[in-house]
Amino acid sequence: MSSVFFQAVAATIIASSIPLILAAIGELVAERSGMLNLGVEGMMLMGAVCGFIGAYFSSSTLVGALCGVAAGLAMASLYGLLTIGFAVNQVAAGLALTIFGQGLSGLIGAHYVGLKRDGAPHLHLPWLSGLPYVGHMLFGEDGFVYAALALVAGVAWFLRYSRAGLNLRAVGDNPASAHALGMSVGGTRLMAVLFGGACAGLSGAYLTLAYTPFWSPGLSAGRGWIALALVVFASWKPWRVVLGALLFGGATILQLQAQALGIRLPSQMLSALPYVVTILALILLNLRRYRGSLTPAALGLPFVADT
Amino acid sequence: MxxxxxxxxxxxxxxxxxxxxxxxxxxxxxxxxxxxxxxxxxxxxxxxxxxxxxxxxxxxxxxxxxxxxxxxxxxxxxxxxxxxxxxxxxxxxxxxxxxxxxxxxxxxxxxxxxxxxxxxxxxxxxxxxxxxxxxxxxxxxxxxxxxxxxxxxxxxxxxxxxxxxxxxxxxxxxxxxxxxxxxxxxxxxxxxxxxxxxxxxxxxxxxxxxxxxxxxxxxxxxxxxxxxxxxxxxGRDIGAVRPPSGDAVGAVRLRLKDLSLAAPDLHGVSLHEISLEVREGEVLGVAGIAGNGQSELFAALSGESRTLAEAIVIGGHAVGDQGINRRRALDAAFVPEERNGHAAVGAMNLADNLFLSRHALPGLLRHGFIDKSALLARTDEVIAGFDVRTAGPEAAARTLSGGNLQKFVVGRELARQPRLLVINQPTWGVDALAAAAIRQAIVELATRGAAVLVISQDLDELYEVSDRLCALAHGHLSVPRPASELDRSAIGLLMGGANQFTAGAAHVS
CATH class of the missing domain: 3.40.50.300 (P-loop containing nucleotide triphosphate hydrolases)
Known part of the structure; x- marks a missing residue:
């Protein structure tokens, strides 16, 4: 395999896994606090359209990305108000958020369909970026890639070593006890949900600012759902999210490459490959259930203090 | 000072x-x-x-x-x-x-x-x-x-x-x-x-x-x-429970033979070759700290978990693979540990809750429809017979205090005059007066000739009601012994799992 071809394949795999990593790492934090937010897809779409519009008018990828984050935050605060403020069923609220996001993003973005702007700039370091095989992969990505990896590293450290991370895990494991020890269950969960929303918004912004880069309705194409599956696949462990995202991204690219190479398989079947991988991964994970799995014990359960 | x-x-x-x-x-x-x-x-x-x-x-x-x-x-x-x-x-x-x-x-x-x-x-x-x-x-x-x-x-x-x-x-x-x-x-x-x-x-x-x-x-x-x-x-006299007589013991009503069951979920406990017999007229107490297989044993006995048919025999019928309705039809009654959500549905009224445990038995149906007047009459009997403090049979189960609801779910089963009663933690979280009433009812049921299996964490309770005692530890059951021969420290050791290495030998002998 030539260096150029290898780098091209690697670049596409990485590019297709970044939105999954961003959305999944945010959802992972929310779920570790016990909040199952099924609205990832809706938050991503809102991040995508707001990110695109922000960047279109400011001509700045950074401003666009921030607009995407803000849109994700707004959506997540709506979800937080419903589920934490009013103790609404989390699954219902999450599904509603996704449907709401799909509709609203289409409305907001109606006038921006088909408009184009340049993709996010890539890092270029003299000599390093030109290294064979690994140069482009390591030193020639756009800012989102480095931001995503930094986020994963930050989340992994936060959950494992920081006191706030320990509080967050405790809230997800046993909210009643956390409350009895004087922690703020609602506050902790709201922060986690907002972080999840910000990440989903950033993930959406990546799609319209770097990946495609244009806006069309529903362009997240189910990535929010894959991100949700990815969190389970990763057993709620941050670095496994990266592994899983590369696997799913790889499956997507494999499907495209196979079609390009003319492998005689129905394209629909290849398109379904990432989803089949998701289902298989979930089944395998459930087969080897063991005591003390990482599943947050209070995942999806509302908490209302009785005093 | x-x-x-x-x-x-x-x-x-x-x-x-x-x-x-x-x-x-x-x-x-x-x-x-x-x-x-x-x-x-x-x-x-x-x-x-x-x-x-x-x-x-x-x-x-x-x-x-x-x-x-x-x-x-x-x-x-x-x-x-x-x-x-x-x-x-x-x-x-x-x-x-x-x-x-x-x-x-x-x-x-x-x-x-x-x-x-x-x-x-x-x-x-x-x-x-x-x-x-x-x-x-x-x-x-x-x-x-x-x-x-x-x-x-x-x-x-x-x-x-x-x-x-x-x-x-x-x-x-x-x-x-x-x-x-x-x-x-x-x-x-x-x-x-x-x-x-x-x-x-x-x-x-x-x-x-x-x-x-x-x-x-x-x-x-x-x-x-x-x-x-x-x-x-x-603020008043509690009155002691009259001890079981223990002399009118009849035929074997419940027999477990090598009952084994894999843990049903992540935090569950597996049951290992549990064997025991409960005769008519006696109360067998199963001691043990929560989380040693009590819920799993109860689920196997009631039919919520299925096992090999021969592992559980009620009145001569192998029912290990049968559901709870078949077991109830053999005059068995079951009272689970959790009143809210397991023994009773909080949002339903007492009469409907009574129907839930009797729907497959004769007496409450007429031409396939619920016989409302009979149902209300039966519910009134339970309320009066067990001194349940409530507004009446139409009151929602969740409006009752813990002790009163427990009296109702126990009374519901006892009113049928079952020949076998399996009851898990009969007085957990119940006030002393209600607890004494429930224990007294258990002892009287056995005196009238029923076989009773009581699973409890409360040793005082077990010594009050039981003729024979055994302990469940890590899913293993010790060999039942007469309660009078087993002092507290001995049963304590069995609850801690000390029997695991001797139970097998005792089975052989």
Whole structure:
């Protein structure tokens, strides 16, 4: 395999896994606090359209990305108000958020369909970026890639070593006890949900600012759902999210490459490959259930203090 | 007499119409173990939650060393030197011992030096712990140690223990008492909540008794008998349960033969080759600490979990692979541990709840439709027969107090005059009067010729009702022995799992 071809394949795999990593790492934090937010897809779409519009008018990828984050935050605060403020069923609220996001993003973005702007700039370091095989992969990505990896590293450290991370895990494991020890269950969960929303918004912004880069309705194409599956696949462990995202991204690219190479398989079947991988991964994970799995014990359960 | 270390003065707190605490005053001296006694709902938990900053009083004050204090949160109470060991474990299953303990320390303390601090406390008070073990892998006794170490690591001067021995074997309780006595010798003030009055008489220097939110007495518990203390708590005579006669034992009604069952879920327990026989006219008690397979054994007996047909024989019929309706048709009745959501549906009324356990039996259906008048009549019989305090058969189950609902779900099954009764934790969380009534009904059922299997954590209860006793530990059942031949320390050892290596040999002989 030539260096150029290898780098091209690697670049596409990485590019297709970044939105999954961003959305999944945010959802992972929310779920570790016990909040199952099924609205990832809706938050991503809102991040995508707001990110695109922000960047279109400011001509700045950074401003666009921030607009995407803000849109994700707004959506997540709506979800937080419903589920934490009013103790609404989390699954219902999450599904509603996704449907709401799909509709609203289409409305907001109606006038921006088909408009184009340049993709996010890539890092270029003299000599390093030109290294064979690994140069482009390591030193020639756009800012989102480095931001995503930094986020994963930050989340992994936060959950494992920081006191706030320990509080967050405790809230997800046993909210009643956390409350009895004087922690703020609602506050902790709201922060986690907002972080999840910000990440989903950033993930959406990546799609319209770097990946495609244009806006069309529903362009997240189910990535929010894959991100949700990815969190389970990763057993709620941050670095496994990266592994899983590369696997799913790889499956997507494999499907495209196979079609390009003319492998005689129905394209629909290849398109379904990432989803089949998701289902298989979930089944395998459930087969080897063991005591003390990482599943947050209070995942999806509302908490209302009785005093 | 030295001045009190901590005192609560004229505390009043109401929840809606309920006076949880009504002008309650309590003073605890340094080096004193002070018992707080009272029925469920008497206001003990509210009082200690006020001391721990979880609940704010409507009026009244708290003082520590004579200085008035206000605790707006548990953090403030902990910082002032108040420690608390909760009744229901407040631990986090998926976190390690060290992480569980770190959660109560100031944020800056960090995890690094924590392991050494835990070891230091552990050796000082005889509470060995491995800081890196996840809590889900610990036994009940070990979890209790984590709770206590977590309270002690904050160097409290006042320590509140809410029913600390309810999940311990007698041996584990003895170890705990040694630790408490050491704390007492160090001049700490201990507030000890317990229902076990004998324990209180042995351990505590003074006792304060609450009834319906009011302080009715502060006394020296050693000067009273356990029965007298019980009467002070209740405000009236409880009456002892008449013991089972034990002489009119008939044919085998329930036989388990090598019943094995894999754990149904992540945190469940597997059952291992359980064999036993219950004869008509006798009560067999199964002792054991919660989480040793009691729920799994009950599920296998009731038919919620299926096994090999021959593993469970009721009245000569192999029913291990049959559901609960078939078993009920063989005159068996089942009362699960959890009243809300398992024995009864809270949102449904009492009559409908009665129908739920009898729908497959004759008597309540006419041409396939519910015979409403018969159903109401049967429900009225249960309500009257078991003194259930309720507005009537149309009252929703959730409007009943715990004791009354338990009387109803037990009465519902007993009113059928079953020939086999399987009952799990018959009086868990029930007040003493209702508990005595339920135990009496169990004994009378056996006297009338039914076979009864009682699964319970409460040894006092088991000794009151049982002819024979055995213990369930880690899913293994010890060989049943006459209750009169088995003293508390022996059953305690069996509850701790001491039978695992001898039970097999006993089966062969």
């Amino acid at each position: 030295s001045p009190p270390l901590v005192s609560l003065d004229h505390i009043t707190r109401r929840f809606g119409a309920l006076m949880a605490n009504d002008d309650v005053s309590l003073a605890v001296l340094p080096g004193e173990i002070h018992a707080l006694l009272g029925e469920n709902g008497a206001g003990k938990s509210t009082l200690v939650k006020i001391l721990y900053g979880l609940i704010q009083p409507d009026s009244g004050s708290i003082s520590l060393d004579g200085k008035a204090m206000r605790f707006g949160s548990p953090q403030e109470a902990r910082a002032a030197g108040i420690g608390m060991v909760f009744q229901h474990f407040s631990l986090f299953e998926n976190l390690t011992v060290a992480e569980n303990i770190a959660l109560v320390l100031p944020a800056k303390a960090g995890l690094k030096r924590l392991d050494q601090r835990i070891s230091a406390i552990a050796t000082r008070y005889g509470l060995p712990l491995d800081p890196q073990r996840p809590v889900w892998s610990l036994s009940a006794g070990e979890r209790q140690r984590v709770e206590i170490v977590r309270a002690l690591i904050q160097e409290p001067r006042v320590l509140v223990l809410d029913e600390p021995t309810s999940v311990l074997t007698p041996q584990e309780a003895t170890t705990l008492f040694a630790t408490l006595k050491r704390l007492k010798a160090e001049g700490k003030a201990l507030i000890y909540i317990s229902h076990k009055l004998e324990e209180v008489r042995q351990l505590c220097d003074r006792a304060s008794i609450l009834r319906a939110g009011r302080l009715v007495a502060t006394c020296d518990p050693k000067a009273y008998s356990a029965h007298q203390l019980g009467e002070l708590m209740m």
